[in-house]
């Protein structure tokens with residue numbers, strides 16, 4: 001077998017760019033090979049990460065021949081055509097690879113049909129804050145994979161943030177909370193900063209105030225290990241100001257809104273799994 005020391009990325013958009021940054025942070029010396037259908041999207045990233053930018057015509061020699069571990073960051077609906085129309089001629093039983101898919105709603109049983117039987121698959125469900133080492137990455141894998149290969153991928157992602165194994169049956173839920181969750185929290189930050197602006201605080205300061213409040217509260221939950229309800233109680237003085245706001249949030253259905261958002265996201269993920 002040829003020496004394949006590189007780590008590859010095929011489809012390097014919002015999510016895979018963030019993963020590539022995390023992998024670079026984990027492994028400063030690792031050779032990285034990036035391929036994106038629209039090359040201009042990754043010029044700057046390739047330079048910033050000191051990664052090799054692969055051209056379409058040389059995908060086989062410059063990426064597939066050099067990489068055993070390959071992250072796939074195309075949209076779920078692009079997975080099948082990528083493998084069947086673009087990669088299939090270059091994949092063989094004799095050169096098994098470890099593919100790492102981040103596609104939401106694309107189960108291992110369907111991923112395995114995309115490659116020869118000797119190839120192995122790991123599924124991850126990351127979120128964009130992996131870019132800063134503050135992500136949450138759920139992962140699961142085809143049981144046929146060797147433990148050392150899973151360990152290698154764990155090491156590639158060690159600087160991504162929190163890495164947590166989940167049974168695949170929980171992937172739709174993990175994706176709905178952690179994968180999509182940043183979008184929900186950005187809406188919260190936007191709303192909090194709009195509120196600050198409405199009370200006369202300049203926009204930039206309002207954003208920093210709102211974002212740092214979310215970061216601090218999240219860190220307090222993690223660092224203290226206390227129930228968020230108990231932490232909330234420490235902010236709400238009897239007859240004080242915060243409890244007035246808490247009542248208003250309850251009256252407007254904050255909990256219901258968040259749980260419904262996760263339910264809708266979960267359902268979409270289940271629907272996509274059925275179509276994969």
Ligand SMILES: NC(=O)C1=CN([C@@H]2O[C@H](COP(=O)(O)OP(=O)(O)OC[C@H]3O[C@@H](n4cnc5c(N)ncnc54)[C@H](O)[C@@H]3O)[C@@H](O)[C@H]2O)C=CC1
Pocket residue numbers: 010011012013014015016035036037038041073074075076078081082086102103104125126127128179180
């Ligand atoms: N954006 C997010 O927060 C998260 C995304 N994901 C998953 O990550 C995957 C990518 O999502 P995004 O990064 O948001 O999408 P995106 O649209 O930003 O990135 C996809 C990239 O793939 C490229 N591409 C498409 N077809 C290609 C092909 N045949 N060959 C090479 N490159 C190709 C596109 O040019 C684009 O740069 C999806 O499967 C999604 O489910 C998972 C968790 C979170």
Ligand SMILES: O=C(O)[C@@H]1CCC=N1
Pocket residue numbers: 104175179180
């Ligand atoms: O919205 C999406 O399809 C992706 C998957 C998880 C977060 N964003």
